[in-house]
Amino acid sequence: MLFEFDLPTLYLKLNNWTAKYGEIFQFELLGKKFVSLNSSEVLREAFNQEPNATITAARSPTFYGKYILDNYSDIAFASPNQDWTRRRKLGHQVLRAYGEGLSCVESQIKRNLVSVKEYLRSNENKNLDPSEIVEEFVLNTVEILTIGRSFGRNGKLQKILHRLDDLVNLVANPGYDALYGIMPFLRHFPFQMTKNINELHRTKQQMMEHLETLLKDDTTEKGIYHTLKEVMEERDDDGKQWFTQENASTLLMNFVAAAYLTTRGTIMSMIQILAKRPELQKSLQREVDNVIGSDREPSLADRRSCHLTEAFIIESLRYISHVPLLILHAASQDTTISGYTIDKNTIIVPNVWTIHHSEKEFDDPFIFKPERFLDDKGQLLPSNDPVRKRVFAFGSGKRNCLGEVFARSRIFLFISTLMQLAKVIDPDGKSLPDLLPKNMIPGIVLQPQPFEVRFILRSK
Numbered sequence: 001m002l003f004e005f006d007l008p009t010l011y012l013k014l015n016n017w018t019a020k021y022g023e024i025f026q027f028e029l030l031g032k033k034f035v036s037l038n039s040s041e042v043l044r045e046a047f048n049q050e051p052n053a054t055i056t057a058a059r060s061p062t063f064y065g066k067y068i069l070d071n072y073s074d075i076a077f078a079s080p081n082q083d084w085t086r087r088r089k090l091g092h093q094v095l096r097a098y099g100e101g102l103s104c105v106e107s108q109i110k111r112n113l114v115s116v117k118e119y120l121r122s123n124e125n126k127n128l129d130p131s132e133i134v135e136e137f138v139l140n141t142v143e144i145l146t147i148g149r150s151f152g153r154n155g156k157l158q159k160i161l162h163r164l165d166d167l168v169n170l171v172a173n174p175g176y177d178a179l180y181g182i183m184p185f186l187r188h189f190p191f192q193m194t195k196n197i198n199e200l201h202r203t204k205q206q207m208m209e210h211l212e213t214l215l216k217d218d219t220t221e222k223g224i225y226h227t228l229k230e231v232m233e234e235r236d237d238d239g240k241q242w243f244t245q246e247n248a249s250t251l252l253m254n255f256v257a258a259a260y261l262t263t264r265g266t267i268m269s270m271i272q273i274l275a276k277r278p279e280l281q282k283s284l285q286r287e288v289d290n291v292i293g294s295d296r297e298p299s300l301a302d303r304r305s306c307h308l309t310e311a312f313i314i315e316s317l318r319y320i321s322h323v324p325l326l327i328l329h330a331a332s333q334d335t336t337i338s339g340y341t342i343d344k345n346t347i348i349v350p351n352v353w354t355i356h357h358s359e360k361e362f363d364d365p366f367i368f369k370p371e372r373f374l375d376d377k378g379q380l381l382p383s384n385d386p387v388r389k390r391v392f393a394f395g396s397g398k399r400n401c402l403g404e405v406f407a408r409s410r411i412f413l414f415i416s417t418l419m420q421l422a423k424v425i426d427p428d429g430k431s432l433p434d435l436l437p438k439n440m441i442p443g444i445v446l447q448p449q450p451f452e453v454r455f456i457l458r459s460k
């Protein structure tokens with residue numbers, strides 16, 4: 001029970017301990033050594049300055065990485081070595097090619113927003129749990145990224161991806177991972193978790209088989225999987241295949257899992273925050289009206305002129321801090337951080353939730369203030385401004401998130417479209433609590449509690 005319930009809320013305990021023990025402290029849990037990094041300065045010394053940047057880029061061994069991700073064939077759970085460096089570079093390349101630059105991808109995403117618009121129009125002024133439409137939007141973008149087009153919530157691919165995500169969330173839960181990591185033979189006993197593990201293997205297989213089928217369709221639209229297939233054909237000088245089927249399926253699993261819960265959590269939280277702040281909504285709508293107007297759809301080029309919308313996204317990521325401890329790192333050799341000796345194999349806990357809610361780092365950290373990221377002319381602070389540099393929502397250094405640009409641009413398109421089209425208000429006959437960072441549902445990725453809102457179309 002300790003495993004299941006304490007580890008997902010470890011970030012709250014670490015926040016209390018930071019008040020007692022300061023910017024960096026070590027502790028032991030389940031027989032393992034941990035070091036918690038609790039200030040932006042210490043985190044940067046560990047992740048951005050050599051030799052620590054290289055030493056702390058390792059991951060600790062996990063059951064999930066070993067048994068689900070084919071013995072660390074992936075990017076996110078593997079420790080660096082030569083092959084990993086090539087995989088991470090490939091991950092960057094495919095995300096840049098399919099997720100960030102191509103206008104055809106942008107137009108696909110905009111087409112995807114049409115169903116969001118239809119949903120808002122046909123459900124106007126009704127009490128709604130927005131998760132259904134947010135999940136469909138996020139999974140559609142994942143489908144477009146993966147195979148170049150989306151098939152909607154009733155399509156086979158989306159059903160597989162949804163199930164895959166649910167299972168990853170259960171199986172990668174740090175409590176179960178720790179338990180199965182210590183006693184991996186448990187996976188042969190008929191517990192519910194064993195059933196989940198087996199179903200996850202089958203669902204991964206189903207995803208790959210379905211992608212193979214879709215690959216045969218006669219279409220010009222391409223996604224990451226088309227490129228991965230080509231890379232699987234490559235051979236090194238010694239004839240070795242450097243990127244295998246296991247690498248492809250686990251890379252896709254990383255992307256699907258990393259893209260879904262994180263983006264869902266951000267957009268859902270932003271909707272709840274908006275419903276409680278009519279003044280902020282008015283300012284965002286004014287910006288969207290001035291920059292985009294109502295006759296055309298928002299596009300990624302508008303990000304440059306929508307300073308408040310961008311600040312709203314960054315402040316939401318800081319305030320909710322829904323990946324509270326990033327993915328845990330590990331020390332690949334003995335080192336020193338902030339004067340403390342850190343032994344090889346110590347698990348490194350980037351205590352980002354605490355950094356984002358520390359008075360030393362941010363004024364009024366528990367108050368939601370997008371303006372903290374704007375200068376006195378209302379322009380977004382540059383990314384190298386000290387205030388922006390204290391936000392670690394996507395990590396920092398050698399293991400930072402590969403999908404940051406993709407995620408932020410999708411969130412921008414969703415929120416600017418929403419502000420162009422509708423006003424978000426409290427539900428009818430029910431109360432909607434303000435979103436409080438300490439009340440999120442625990443997990444590797446925190447989620448807001450279920451809630452309902454109403455959408456009122458602006459054209460009326």
Ligand code: HEM
Nearest residue numbers: 076255258259262263323326327394395399401402403407
């Ligand atoms: C709001 C959305 C997102 C947030 C807040 C987020 C946050 C993070 C964080 C905190 C990490 C761990 C960094 C570390 O361990 O130091 C991470 C890693 C990663 N993310 Fe994201 N992420 C988001 C969306 C995405 C998307 C859309 C993708 C891909 C399509 C993606 C792909 C990855 C990958 C592959 C890694 C592993 C990198 C590595 O271990 O080297 N993420 N992300």
